[in-house]
């Protein structure tokens with residue numbers, strides 16, 4: 173029997189959530205570049221991967237990239253919050269089947285407490301990913317770690333590197349690779365103040381009480 177996992181959290185995060193919701197209701201949009209605009213079609217608030225690779229950035233005003241979008245036949249959607257809210261509840265419900273302790277963190281992110289689980293967590297989270305996609309149509313990535321901050325960081329890695337197949341456990345990294353990883357974490361801008369978020373933090377500092385993790389998570393959500 174495998175060793176029980178000690179403290180362990182997963183962060184399940186939907187990929188390009190608003191753009192993915194639009195795809196669920198219009199499957200013709202699969203593989204098309206999609207951009208979702210904010211209220212009154214002001215600026216970009218979501219992009220499919222295809223739109224990202226055209227160089228379209230988050231938060232850019234629509235008028236600045238209108239020509240590029242016409243040129244590249246980008247599908248433009250006005251935001252539809254009732255649809256996203258409804259899809260979110262469906263996704264969160266499926267995620268909740270995978271742990272008795274779930275914290276819905278935002279419209280497209282949920283933490284699961286996997287502490288003490290004796291099953292293979294990678295397999296467990298792979299089946300969550302497959303189940304969410306097949307029951308709701310929404311793709312997700314899962315990051316795992318011994319704190320919520322680490323799970324969040326792991327999620328970013330799961331999204332960035334396709335070799336992990338959407339699920340990554342940061343506690344499995346040897347410590348020298350972990351240190352290197354922290355060195356490569358981006359700098360966060362907060363109210364004009366540039367904060368080197370994780371760069372200067374050691375692994376031990378990261379394992380701090382919730383209040384600190386909350387702060388870091390709030391900051392990390394800003395970019």
Ligand SMILES: [Mg+2]
Nearest residue numbers: 185186188280
């Ligand atoms: Mg997301």
